[in-house]
Amino acid sequence: MNMRRRSILSIMDDALRWTGMPARVAAQMSGDSSFDREHPPLRWIPIWPIAFSSALFIFCLTWPPMLDGISPATRIGVMVSFMCSAVAMVPGIYMNGPLGKPSLEDDEREAALRKDSYLFCLWLLVVLNGVGQPLLLFMSHWQSWQIAHSVLVAGSTFNLNVTLLACLPTLYASWRLRQLPKE
Amino acid sequence: MNLYNRISVFRAERGLSRRQLAEAVGVNNQTIGYLERGDYKPSLELAMKIARHFGVPIEMLFSFERFEPIAMSFKQPGEDE
Numbered sequence: 001m002n003m004r005r006r007s008i009l010s011i012m013d014d015a016l017r018w019t020g021m022p023a024r025v026a027a028q029m030s031g032d033s034s035f036d037r038e039h040p041p042l043r044w045i046p047i048w049p050i051a052f053s054s055a056l057f058i059f060c061l062t063w064p065p066m067l068d069g070i071s072p073a074t075r076i077g078v079m080v081s082f083m084c085s086a087v088a089m090v091p092g093i094y095m096n097g098p099l100g101k102p103s104l105e106d107d108e109r110e111a112a113l114r115k116d117s118y119l120f121c122l123w124l125l126v127v128l129n130g131v132g133q134p135l136l137l138f139m140s141h142w143q144s145w146q147i148a149h150s151v152l153v154a155g156s157t158f159n160l161n162v163t164l165l166a167c168l169p170t171l172y173a174s175w176r177l178r179q180l181p182k183e
Numbered sequence: 184m185n186l187y188n189r190i191s192v193f194r195a196e197r198g199l200s201r202r203q204l205a206e207a208v209g210v211n212n213q214t215i216g217y218l219e220r221g222d223y224k225p226s227l228e229l230a231m232k233i234a235r236h237f238g239v240p241i242e243m244l245f246s247f248e249r250f251e252p253i254a255m256s257f258k259q260p261g262e263d264e
Contacts, residue, residue: 107210
């Protein structure tokens with residue numbers, strides 16, 4: 001039993017070493033600058049989840065009548081899986097982008113860039129939601145949306161907001177930074 | 184208003200890398216690169232730290248007017264005439 005437990009623990013240790021994380025943590029704690037994690041500008045990758053979420057939102061908004069035969073539970077299930085796949089890309093993009101490192105490590109330029117990026121994102125979200133929400137209310141009344149349709153539109157709107165909130169700052173910061181030549 | 188600087192000239196003259204200067208003044212080495220290229224205007228605190236590190240007055244490093252080329256500084260008055 002003891003041997004078995006030790007072997008499981010040693011397998012787990014080996015698996016952890018295989019990820020490279022212990023070596024990275026040790027290198028960072030030793031202050032070796034060659035192990036500094038790069039946070040390069042990501043100019044194109046964040047556009048994908050934003051485009052995907054926008055397309056999903058437009059699809060839900062202009063639901064084709066030929067799909068009305070699908071049951072509401074199936075509709076919602078399919079849409080939730082699409083939304084999850086869009087949102088799943090977001091943490092990786094944020095962590096690897098220029099804003100991915102801890103804000104406590106920012107110098108004055110990086111802090112200013114982080115502030116500008118979030119303010120731009122906040123401004124854009126406020127404008128989009130301020131204009132979009134009354135429009136959606138008007139459309140739901142005018143077109144007499146069913147409950148299932150309203151749920152889909154509300155869900156895709158939430159998904160688009162989450163994606164924009166997570167990807168827009170990275171996108172803004174990436175386009176603000178011009179690549180520096182190697183020294 | 185543009186803010187010109189001669190950080191790269193002083194850095195080259197002292198044989199410092201971007202990373203060495205960045206560590207001395209407590210910023211990321213990319214920030215030194217953006218400063219040298221004029222993409223970022225430093226705070227007064229950072230400008231004074233850089234000037235203190237090079238041991239020169241701040242106006243030798245930063246100016247609102249373009250710095251004249253170093254070669255022009257060594258020309259004697261009346262040399263052009």
